[in-house]
Amino acid sequence: xxxxxxKSHILVTVISLLVWSSEHGxxxxxxxxxxxxxxxxxxxxxxxxxxxxxxxxxxxxxQASRLMGERYTAQDExxxxxxxxxxxxxxxxxxxxxxxxxxxxxxTKAFEAAWEAACKVGASTMLVPTGSVFLVNxxxxxxxxxxxxxxxxxxxxxxxPTSSAAWGSGLLQWLNFSKLxxxxxxxxxxxxxxxxxxxxxxxxxxPEEVAATSARDSNYSSSQTLMSSEVSQNMPSTKPTALRFxxxxxxxxxxITIQNSPQAHLKFDDCTLVQVFDISVSSPGNSPNTxxxxxxxxxxxxxxSSNLACGDDCISIQTGCSGIYIHDINCGPGHGISIxxxxxxxxxxxxxxxxxxxxxxxxxxxxxRIKTWQGGSGAVQGVMFSNIQVSEVETAIxxxxxxxxxxxxxxxxxxxxxxxISYQNIKGTYTSKAVHFACSDGLPCKGVTLNTIELxxxxxxxxxxxxFCWKTYGELQTSTTPPIDCLLVDKASxxxxx
Numbered sequence: 001x002x003x004x005x006x007k008s009h010i011l012v013t014v015i016s017l018l019v020w021s022s023e024h025g026x027x028x029x030x031x032x033x034x035x036x037x038x039x040x041x042x043x044x045x046x047x048x049x050x051x052x053x054x055x056x057x058x059x060x061x062x063q064a065s066r067l068m069g070e071r072y073t074a075q076d077e078x079x080x081x082x083x084x085x086x087x088x089x090x091x092x093x094x095x096x097x098x099x100x101x102x103x104x105x106x107x108t109k110a111f112e113a114a115w116e117a118a119c120k121v122g123a124s125t126m127l128v129p130t131g132s133v134f135l136v137n138x139x140x141x142x143x144x145x146x147x148x149x150x151x152x153x154x155x156x157x158x159x160x161p162t163s164s165a166a167w168g169s170g171l172l173q174w175l176n177f178s179k180l181x182x183x184x185x186x187x188x189x190x191x192x193x194x195x196x197x198x199x200x201x202x203x204x205x206x207p208e209e210v211a212a213t214s215a216r217d218s219n220y221s222s223s224q225t226l227m228s229s230e231v232s233q234n235m236p237s238t239k240p241t242a243l244r245f246x247x248x249x250x251x252x253x254x255x256i257t258i259q260n261s262p263q264a265h266l267k268f269d270d271c272t273l274v275q276v277f278d279i280s281v282s283s284p285g286n287s288p289n290t291x292x293x294x295x296x297x298x299x300x301x302x303x304x305s306s307n308l309a310c311g312d313d314c315i316s317i318q319t320g321c322s323g324i325y326i327h328d329i330n331c332g333p334g335h336g337i338s339i340x341x342x343x344x345x346x347x348x349x350x351x352x353x354x355x356x357x358x359x360x361x362x363x364x365x366x367x368x369r370i371k372t373w374q375g376g377s378g379a380v381q382g383v384m385f386s387n388i389q390v391s392e393v394e395t396a397i398x399x400x401x402x403x404x405x406x407x408x409x410x411x412x413x414x415x416x417x418x419x420x421i422s423y424q425n426i427k428g429t430y431t432s433k434a435v436h437f438a439c440s441d442g443l444p445c446k447g448v449t450l451n452t453i454e455l456x457x458x459x460x461x462x463x464x465x466x467x468f469c470w471k472t473y474g475e476l477q478t479s480t481t482p483p484i485d486c487l488l489v490d491k492a493s494x495x496x497x498x
Contacts, residue, residue, distance in 0.1 A: 129155055143248075150182070189257070257282065308330065316340075332362035336368060368388060388426045388428075399421070422448075433464065434464075435484055472487055
């Protein structure tokens with residue numbers, strides 16, 4: 001009898017603790033804190049930062065079960081109300097939601113379920129763990145009803161599907177974050193768009209390199225990469241951006257690698273307060289239209305301390321952008337850092353307050369460039385390129401108001417105005433032209449200033465084109481190498497504006 005009383009006493013104590021915990025959780029819910037009851041929407045697991053599930057209440061149930069000789073079941077565990085302890089971030093691991101992480105199974109639904117759970121908890125973390133390769137179809141991590149300050153912790157590898165069936169008639173993006181506030185994508189993981197199936201008739205540019213990559217990723221299924229040419233040729237003509245942010249504010253991307261995107265690697269559209277740093281972009285120099293970072297209709301953006309290697313502009317700045325600060329970028333191969341092309345199809349484009357400084361550009365088509373289409377309207381105003389080191393670029397400095405991407409382009413009198421452009425301390429080597437300023441007859445470039453320009457041919461004895469200026473008004477503030485004597489005397493007139 002005494003033994004029975006002891007066990008009963010322990011059980012009553014344990015149950016009391018659990019009842020107290022349940023009541024405490026209910027109070028938290030009434031105060032507006034997040035909790036889950038038992039329902040079909042209950043997430044299978046909530047983990048702490050090290051990926052382990054909270055075990056406190058579960059251990060109490062185990063102890064009571066052992067003492068009373070009762071059987072502990074999974075149903076008992078789901079009845080426990082997980083709590084967020086000490087204000088620390090609650091973590092939702094995609095493996096807990098059914099992701100396989102073997103590189104061949106479709107993990108899209110697991111990612112959707114983990115995001116749905118994380119979306120409900122402010123300052124939560126969705127974890128893509130290291131050591132696994134996740135095949136994910138086109139997916140949207142969407143607000144606006146998500147709680148703020150969610151972290152997408154990418155430590156593993158995400159790969160895009162290489163089957164045309166996954167893309168339908170074509171999509172503009174693969175991984176899409178939209179209408180979020182305080183979203184962070186960080187980690188040491190990789191986003192791999194497997195873009196070679198879009199770029200070429202054959203998906204394999206270098207079979208030995210693909211084999212080496214597969215060997216390094218032990219869980220990676222080589223069948224995803226070793227496709228037939230027939231499948232490759234069936235890919236839709238619309239190529240997706242690998243990682244896109246739309247309509248979001250307070251966005252941070254750091255640490256990750258984005259590689260082999262079918263088109264642009266990282267895009268921000270209609271975003272404000274953006275930080276990008278310590279990331280890597282990697283795709284072959286001959287991969288078509290694979291911009292590193294693409295900005296459109298976005299304001300107050302800082303991009304720094306990153307390595308960008310791609311087949312198009314390392315950074316592309318499009319209409320609607322202002323307050324862009326770029327520094328300490330290693331760009332190449334690629335097409336350099338570009339503003340535009342702006343004004344295509346007679347559209348209005350407005351870009352202002354752009355700074356690019358302390359940057360290295362190598363093995364690129366251009367160094368720093370502004371490009372606009374004839375027939376457009378609007379203005380590019382207030383741009384500074386400072387402390388730029390170029391190496392083996394075709395044209396180091398360029399303004400091209402006659403930009404045409406290869407199709408037939410008719411001459412038009414209207415243009416996007418270009419004014420207030422400063423080039424300071426641009427040094428290095430070029431293979432074709434040091435400077436090329438081709439400005440509009442109707443709206444000449446105004447306020448172009450050059451200071452400490454030292455550019456030399458990559459091969460000293462090879463004859464190259466002289467600096468070229470057309471309808472370009474500005475000022476030489478120092479002597480230049482090579483001599484730039486084609487600028488027109490600056491007109492005393494107001495800068496162009498939108």
